[in-house]
Amino acid sequence: MDEYLALFPYTAAAARYVEASGRTFDSLMTAGEFSDSVLNKSVQRVAQAIDSDVHSKPLERDDDEIELFSYVMGRALVSCIRESVLVQRYANAEAHDAFTKLRNAGERLQDEYIARMLGDLGIPISADDNIFQLHFTDLIKYTGRLRGPQWRLVNRLNRGQVRLAKNEMIQVLAEAVRLKVLHGLPLKLSSKMCEELVPYTSPLRKAMSAVSLRPADSGPVSLEACPPCMKALLSQVKAGQNLSHPARFALTSFLANIGMKTEEIVHVYQTSPDFDYELTRYQVDHIKGASGKDYIPPGCSTMETYGNCTETIGLCKRISHPLSYYRARLKHQ
Amino acid sequence: MNPETKGFLQRKFGDYYRKAPVGFPPQFQKREWAFVLFDSSYPKLVMRRHKAFGSQKEVRAYLGAVAPAHVYHSTACYAYPSATRMQDKKWEGADLIFDLDADKLLTKSVSSYAGMLQEVKDETTKLLDFLMNDFGFDEKDFSIVFSGGRGYHVHLREKKLVTLGSHERREIVNYLTGTGLEAEYLLKRSSKTAMPQDISCWEIRIKTWIDEYFKRIRGLDAKIAISELASVKAIGKRRAKEIVSTLSQDASVQPLVESKLIPLNAWKSLIREAISHLKVRIDVPVTADIKRLIRLPTSLHGGSGLRVTPLTLDRFRRFAPLNDAVVFGDSSVSVRILTPATTEIMGETIKVDQSTTELPEHTAVYLMARGLAEYESRRLKSD
Known part of the structure; x- marks a missing residue:
């Protein structure tokens, strides 16, 4: 078996191999040395995703086929656990894994892997002497979460193209992996299949609650720990200024997500010149999810676009979401 | 607006729609249509939404019979355009739209409607230059439309663009508005970048602007030049004098750039000045929104009676809205x-x-x- 498939099991080539192998869910659930190793390894894969701060050390390499099929079963486990935060962690972990493998490969292999992955993930590119040139539309799909001025189109675009150095190309590929894994999950599996997987998913569920992989519903609200952008919006409201629609949405959804109650949020807006109790209450309720949909506050890049970002230094430089700022500050209080 | 006036406008609009060839966006069957009618609540805007049409004939018949005050279609294509809940429509992609609107971009008060339209047109010209030069689009990739009111819309429907999400569209918006350009980063980078093809189009624009700035300063009377330079942050009067004398000796700006005459903070404020002149003042949320309604090109704008006019680049350059978007006669x-x-x-x-x-x-x-x-x-x- 081609080692590439084991290293990068989310590629189209790997999917073709799995299909052609004739191995099925049932055959992997049938006891035997191979399926035991696969299941064991897939649990490790998911456990590492749950646990990892992405800095933990990589899992030991198994036989190529075990590597590949443990990815397949790992997806099944994540799908049966059905927690969106796990799906995200799993995608992050696979992306990090791809990044490490690409970066640590020897030069000849590295070039080969990069070329194959670009083709496999459908990223059209013209490469020349370790410079990778992409059309901007192909790049911005993957750079949304990457921080730092070098990833902003504004600093890179030249006649519709962006030229990347090899180390940058690897980062973009890892993002492409993350999105591919993320968008492929959860799989639609029958409840019967998930029942059979319970012996493997239940310890994973336990592990999840141990690291509290759930949205923060923790403790009292601390306005002190709010990021500068939210503090600025709060003081604008206090000063009796009307907020723009995007700003109001950002502030309300932020306050709701750090655990403020509807009444408390409505109270914040009381000093607005256009304050209307019923309307404000309705809006806050809507954003808080009375309508069945929870809104997450906008990330840093959106705040920036609408002119609501006030700071890009210090802690702000290291986070990409106002909520991450808040959580980080809470941790260190 | 009294009922007689509404009736008159509706008759006139109806005459127009029965005679004029109406344009259609590509895949018009997959788009949501929306209308504001000359009804009892008009001019209050009551939007009738979630309509869909299967044929051009149906659209023409509707417009001729109803003669709406405003006609819109979705920038997005949907599997089920007439579904009344957005999540049921099944989004399949959306045109990339830029909206330049006098209400949003005027910095100073312009007295006349005509003057205001000219300012918006200049801003649109800037946008088109960014699209063609920096983004590498060709004239055939976009269509320019006079909105019938206070500005212009630019539609792009290139295959690679229509599937972009809101987040990615914001990256394009940020480019045009110069959001995220930092003087410090640019200065650090330009001292390191070896290959000319790695310089971004924004860097080239800023450099050109600064070159022209100094050329202009050189053309000024020494006294005025000194006072203008001294007003730039961190230059000061003494340095301003030295710069003016350097400029008078050499025709190019290069020696000035290489000399240490201009302190870092002054470069930064010049760069910021350049950005504020060069950036395009588009209406940001319109471009980032992937489920927006936009006026149908070739329809009439109920708030002006002017035609929402599609334009080629060449026609745009010569376009005079208060002539070329007028459809009614002089009886x-x-x-x-x-x-x-x-x-x-x-x-x-x-x-x-x-x-x-x-x-x-x-x-x-x-x-x-x-x-x-x-x-x-x-x-x-x-x-």
Whole structure:
């Protein structure tokens, strides 16, 4: 078996191999040395995703086929656990894994892997002497979460193209992996299949609650720990200024997500010149999810676009979401 | 707006829609359509949404029979465009739209409608230059549309663009508005970048602007030049004098750049100045929104009676909205003026006040649509 498939099991080539192998869910659930190793390894894969701060050390390499099929079963486990935060962690972990493998490969292999992955993930590119040139539309799909001025189109675009150095190309590929894994999950599996997987998913569920992989519903609200952008919006409201629609949405959804109650949020807006109790209450309720949909506050890049970002230094430089700022500050209080 | 005026405008709009060839966006069957009618609540905008049409004939028949005040279609294509809940429509992609609107971009007050339209046109010209130069688009990739009101829309439908999400569109918006350009980063980078093809188009724009700035300074009277330079943050009067004397000795800006005459902070403030001049003032949320309604090109704008006019680049350059977007003729119409105003339609400046009773149809429609006049039916007298 081609080692590439084991290293990068989310590629189209790997999917073709799995299909052609004739191995099925049932055959992997049938006891035997191979399926035991696969299941064991897939649990490790998911456990590492749950646990990892992405800095933990990589899992030991198994036989190529075990590597590949443990990815397949790992997806099944994540799908049966059905927690969106796990799906995200799993995608992050696979992306990090791809990044490490690409970066640590020897030069000849590295070039080969990069070329194959670009083709496999459908990223059209013209490469020349370790410079990778992409059309901007192909790049911005993957750079949304990457921080730092070098990833902003504004600093890179030249006649519709962006030229990347090899180390940058690897980062973009890892993002492409993350999105591919993320968008492929959860799989639609029958409840019967998930029942059979319970012996493997239940310890994973336990592990999840141990690291509290759930949205923060923790403790009292601390306005002190709010990021500068939210503090600025709060003081604008206090000063009796009307907020723009995007700003109001950002502030309300932020306050709701750090655990403020509807009444408390409505109270914040009381000093607005256009304050209307019923309307404000309705809006806050809507954003808080009375309508069945929870809104997450906008990330840093959106705040920036609408002119609501006030700071890009210090802690702000290291986070990409106002909520991450808040959580980080809470941790260190 | 009284019922007679609404009736008159509706008749006139109906005449237009029955005769004029209406344009269609690609895949019009997959788009949601929306209308504002000349009904009892008009001019209050009550949007009738979630319509869909299967054939061009249906659309024409609807427009001819209903004669709406405003006609919109979705920038997005949907599997089920007439579903009433957005999440049921099944989004399949959306045109990339830029909206340049006088309300959003005017920095200083411009007295006349015509003057305002000129300023928006200049801003649109800037946008088109960014699209062609920096983004590498070709003229055939975009269509320019006069909005019929206070600005222009630019539609792009290239395959790679329509599937972009809101987040990615914001990256494009940030480019055009220069959001995220930092003087410090640019200075650090330009000292490191070896290959000319790695310089971004924004860097080139800023460099060119600064070159031209100094060229202009050199052309000024020394005294004025010094006081202008001294007003730049961190330059000061003593340095300003030295810079002016350096400039007078050498025709190029290069020696100035290489000398240490201009402190870092001054470069930063010059860069910021350049960005504020060069950036395009588009209406940001419109471009980032992937489920927006936009006026149908070739329809009429109910607030002006002007035609939402699709333009080629060449026509755009020569376009004079108050001539070229006028569809009504000059037969005489009786009016009652509510608010005195000056109009400049079809090259004719007309001052209207309470004593005005008759106007050419195009000007009458324009004033009625803007709520500045009412229609007066000519009554027969028996005494």
